[in-house]
Amino acid sequence: MSRAVSEVVSPSSNEGEPASWARRLVGNQQFMLFVVFVAIFAFFTFNDSVFASVSEIGNNITDFSTLVLLAVGETFVIATGGIDLSVGGTSGFAGVVGAIAMEHLAPHGEWVVLGVGTLVCLGVGIGIGLINAVLMHYARLVPFVATLVTMGAAEGMSLVLTGGAPVGSNFGAITLTEPKISVFSYPDIIIILITVVAGLYLHYSKFGRYTFAIGSNSFAVRAVGVNVRRHLTWVYVLSGALAGLTGMFIYMRLGSGAPSAGVGTELVAIAAVVIGGARLTGGSAQLSGTVLGAMILTIVSSGLIIMNVSPNFNQVAVAILIALAATFQALRKGSRADV
């Protein structure tokens, strides 16, 4: 699966001067991330061969699916030079609102329930994305503050609506997140398809071009007549929508709407983007890098669990990975040819 995703999403890096194969590979951030991924995978497997078992790989893919859409949305946002802290809270809030809606729809049969539930989650995500845009454009808040506000509001509202306990039990939904095609469940496949399409969109469309250009120099983009505000609105709406879908996926996985499901996941999503090689100042990001970053973060946290390391160390591991990625990026800054 790792190969499939990284191959399809990886944008052509055939630009620039001809170099020897070896040098080009070492200079290629995606390739280096893939090497790191394989090395970590091998390390955990060497420690405990359970790590490479079919069921554990299936678990990892499910974990990956709860993370990657948040990271994809975050990649678009960070490419514009912004940040979206609200994606975790949005996914939790969307799952709660969706769960309550689906509970009321229960008599209508499984597919109506899940279909409408997905639309509700999507709607909640889009709504929060729009609120972020309004806070930035009209209340003039910077992205960090605007999305901090909606993050707090979404997480708070989730608790208010549920009283802190999971709502809308639907254990039938859990079976849908079990592997059906090889190690993939149907939602996994949909999430991977969305990721691939988003990658092509970011790197090969006009929308993607403006996304990078705004992160590079928003004045220049405005001066050539692009409506920068409208573009940023779409970017934050996209990020919110993907967070809403993640909320639906988490609901299906848990079989209920859990109010604190998304708390803190925005930081893991941002970590995936940074490990993937994006610059937090904007203008430069690779969706394939983000996907590899999410893969690495996923196997590190599950590998630590298998090694019986306390889950509390997970955050420390994430921090170390970010530090390593940032250092690596700073070191190769002199001879980069990215975007």
Next chain:
Amino acid sequence: MTTTPESTSPLTPQNGVSVSGDSGVASSALLSLRGITKSFGAVEALKHVDLDIPAGQVTALIGDNGAGKSTLIKAIAGIYAPTSGEIYWEGRKVSMHTPRDAEDLGIATVYQDLALCDNLDIVQNMYLGHEESRRLTLDEIKMELNTKRVLSELSVSTVRSVRQLVGSLSGGQRQAIAVARAVMHESKLVIMDEPTAALGVSQTAQVLDLIKRLASRGIAVLVISHNLVDVFEVADRIAVMYLGTLVSSGPVANYDTASAVEIITTGGFQSDVAATVK
């Protein structure tokens, strides 16, 4: 008439531009500004500016720091809406509310240091806002070929690869790319804010050369500069701003360095200077 710049008192700026010496210009001008005023709160950055910009000529906009030059070009480029006044494009009254409106008319603006996206390559910058698409994706090949063609037409030969990131270019190369961008989109008016300010001798010469080539293609050029040597080398016409007012404008032959400096610093002619001009 050919030796005296049309110069008016700042108090009666309306008379400043309808220059009897080249009255033909007013009707045939590509762009005409009439009574353009722009206030930022209590600050009146532009006061009743009248200016005609003819096609195929380089008009140099000069004036001291804070005179209102940048504000004027931003009003023409649709960045600021004027508080009052009219803009005529090819004789038709137009209103520009956004940069897109100005771009659609054929006005391209090169802002100093702000014109390009460092993290995009030359092709991506040249086509920013005008990307060519083939079905769903961008037509990179077409854009790359056109970029190479325009750069060679303009004899911009110093860039190694059109897939180089713009952030890696020198100041002169960046200006050349920004100018070539305007040419590629067949702009009729190219506005440049201090295009040579950060450049060395040879790069300045290259950019001035490029400006002349634009004009010889029939394009109107409006260029802001503090360097009078550059101005006299490249300009066909001169317009001088002083404290938000356009105090003098006319063919370059009507000015020399001393008179230009005089108008820039005092806003008008002292009689003895005017005498030496004659």
